[in-house]
Amino acid sequence: MKISGKTLGQSAAFRKLVGALVIYAVIQILLATGLLSDYYFATIVTIGINVILAVSLNLITGFTGQFSLGHAGFMSIGAYFCAFITLRVEGIPGFLLGILVGGCAAALVGVLVGLPTLRLRGDYLAIATLGMAEIIRIIFQNIKITNGAAGLSNLPQYVNWPWLFLFIAAVVALTVNFLHSSPGRACIAIREDEIAAEAMGINTTRYKVTAFIIGAFCAGVAGALYATYFPRIKPDTFGFMKSVDILVIVVFGGLGSITGSILGAIVLGLISMFLSSYTELRMVLYALLLVIIMIFRPQGLMGSRELSLALMKRAGDHLMGLFRKKEKEGRV
Amino acid sequence: MLEIKDLNVHFGVIHALKGISLSVQDGEIVTLIGANGAGKTTTLRTISGLKKPTSGSILLDGKDITHTTPRDRVKMGMSQVPEGRRVFPEMTVLENLELGAYLRRDRAGIAQDLKMVYERFPRLADRKRQAAGTLSGGEQQMLAMGRALMSRPKILFLDEPSMGLAPLLVQEIFDIIKDINQGGTTILLVEQNASMALQIANRAYVMETGSIVLSGTGEELSNSDDIKKAYLGG
Numbered sequence: 001m002k003i004s005g006k007t008l009g010q011s012a013a014f015r016k017l018v019g020a021l022v023i024y025a026v027i028q029i030l031l032a033t034g035l036l037s038d039y040y041f042a043t044i045v046t047i048g049i050n051v052i053l054a055v056s057l058n059l060i061t062g063f064t065g066q067f068s069l070g071h072a073g074f075m076s077i078g079a080y081f082c083a084f085i086t087l088r089v090e091g092i093p094g095f096l097l098g099i100l101v102g103g104c105a106a107a108l109v110g111v112l113v114g115l116p117t118l119r120l121r122g123d124y125l126a127i128a129t130l131g132m133a134e135i136i137r138i139i140f141q142n143i144k145i146t147n148g149a150a151g152l153s154n155l156p157q158y159v160n161w162p163w164l165f166l167f168i169a170a171v172v173a174l175t176v177n178f179l180h181s182s183p184g185r186a187c188i189a190i191r192e193d194e195i196a197a198e199a200m201g202i203n204t205t206r207y208k209v210t211a212f213i214i215g216a217f218c219a220g221v222a223g224a225l226y227a228t229y230f231p232r233i234k235p236d237t238f239g240f241m242k243s244v245d246i247l248v249i250v251v252f253g254g255l256g257s258i259t260g261s262i263l264g265a266i267v268l269g270l271i272s273m274f275l276s277s278y279t280e281l282r283m284v285l286y287a288l289l290l291v292i293i294m295i296f297r298p299q300g301l302m303g304s305r306e307l308s309l310a311l312m313k314r315a316g317d318h319l320m321g322l323f324r325k326k327e328k329e330g331r332v
Numbered sequence: 333m334l335e336i337k338d339l340n341v342h343f344g345v346i347h348a349l350k351g352i353s354l355s356v357q358d359g360e361i362v363t364l365i366g367a368n369g370a371g372k373t374t375t376l377r378t379i380s381g382l383k384k385p386t387s388g389s390i391l392l393d394g395k396d397i398t399h400t401t402p403r404d405r406v407k408m409g410m411s412q413v414p415e416g417r418r419v420f421p422e423m424t425v426l427e428n429l430e431l432g433a434y435l436r437r438d439r440a441g442i443a444q445d446l447k448m449v450y451e452r453f454p455r456l457a458d459r460k461r462q463a464a465g466t467l468s469g470g471e472q473q474m475l476a477m478g479r480a481l482m483s484r485p486k487i488l489f490l491d492e493p494s495m496g497l498a499p500l501l502v503q504e505i506f507d508i509i510k511d512i513n514q515g516g517t518t519i520l521l522v523e524q525n526a527s528m529a530l531q532i533a534n535r536a537y538v539m540e541t542g543s544i545v546l547s548g549t550g551e552e553l554s555n556s557d558d559i560k561k562a563y564l565g566g
Contacts (some may be wrong), residue, residue: 188420201435
């Protein structure tokens with residue numbers, strides 16, 4: 001069977017699809033056989049939500065070059081709007097409607113914040129998004145309908161592994177496709193040199209806002225998933241530190257690398273899971289690990305490259321080369 | 333082709349351009365020379381739409397384009413090689429050139445122009461998969477020029493193409509500019525290297541602290557005593 005001159009096995013898209021399905025199947029089997037307990041599944045959900053958050057923030061910060069500090073704000077909008085729906089509409093329709101409404105509400109706030117600030121160059125966006133996230137948190141903390149600081153509880157739970165996987169795959173596919181489209185190229189050009197991009201005739205404000213809205217929408221979806229897996233949401237969960245956590249994943253994985261964000265979320269998620277048995281030292285060790293990793297790899301795990309079979313092969317060859325050299329030196 | 337009337341530009345309280353008027357005819361090379369801070373780059377940036385003027389008008393083929401966006405101006409056939417080249421450093425040479433044709437949708441025409449750029453700058457063809465940030469200064473200048481040509485401009489603006497380049501390379505770049513002009517593209521050239529610019533220009537304007545103080549043919553200005561003293565080293 002051939003697709004555009006290549007056999008099916010050689011097509012990159014096909015290989016990615018197979019890879020994703022293998023990961024899906026392995027975890028599904030582990031869950032079904034009870035090898036992965038509910039405790040580990042909660043970690044997987046947290047990692048999965050962080051993957052969505054990191055990939056979407058990477059689109060804004062890593063690919064378009066706009067420094068945003070309010071991702072937790074968009075996430076909280078998604079979570080609360082979704083919770084309002086799922087508390088009123090039952091079953092899967094309520095779940096899906098909640099996710100859609102959560103994402104759209106976050107995107108709408110993205111437009112309101114993005115349009116005035118993204119016209120400007122520089123760090124205005126960072127300040128505006130930081131302020132926006134705090135305003136949202138304080139609003140949720142003080143109005144009756146969100147039950148103040150105690151938050152909403154007894155939320156119906158819908159998220160299982162198939163749903164989670166579906167939404168991660170959808171967000172990653174949306175982001176990757178966007179980046180390979182003409183507007184996506186424009187976004188990368190804006191990161192590389194905004195003035196040159198404008199001189200090429202690229203409407204810089206329009207594409208910055210587009211990337212920002214897509215990022216906000218996906219963060220809203222992540223928040224909605226949070227509110228349909230964990231039975232309780234409260235404003236504190238979505239504070240400034242949450243935004244920083246997401247930024248840390250993005251920088252750690254590599255600004256401008258989708259696979260880097262995915263790997264970053266997984267690695268940091270696993271690290272904090274293993275550290276959770278050392279309660280007092282947890283944050284100290286976590287911070288120390290981050291510092292050490294960033295000293296040795298300041299560009300992040302992946303830099304701006306993507307993980308691919310070709311790259312893994314090159315790395316393997318490189319390691320083998322080093323190994324053989326060591327072996328030779330050993331003999332002399 | 334291009335006409336600028338009484339253009340005023342402010343940066344906050346600083347009056348950067350004080351009523352500039354100039355014109356460029358079809359097929360000409362016109363150069364704008366002057367010392368650092370005279371307002372040459374600001375003039376170019378205002379013409380290409382990156383900076384908004386406080387008053388005055390810009391006409392392209394008789395049409396007022398003062399209030400159009402940079403995007404519209406690229407579509408109308410204006411293209412710019414910015415000061416300091418400003419290539420997209422982490423993109424490959426090919427991706428840089430493709431972005432030059434960002435507003436075009438005619439694939440066949442783009443492929444044809446890409447071939448034309450590679451013929452004009454063979455070194456870019458050799459390095460098409462290389463990241464633009466790893467090119468030498470001269471190669472980056474060529475890439476910036478090639479990128480600007482990819483929009484198939486009627487008029488090309490060049491901002492200090494000789495900046496930071498070795499004398500031999502400067503000669504090469506100026507030969508290429510002349511060649512592009514002979515291919516039918518009108519050129520407005522901003523330069524600090526006045527002697528080189530005057531050699532290839534049909535006409536020239538001299539700027540000083542935001543105003544045009546002199547104008548004439550390239551030859552006239554090369555022989556003018558004032559110019560010799562101020563810009564040509566004696």
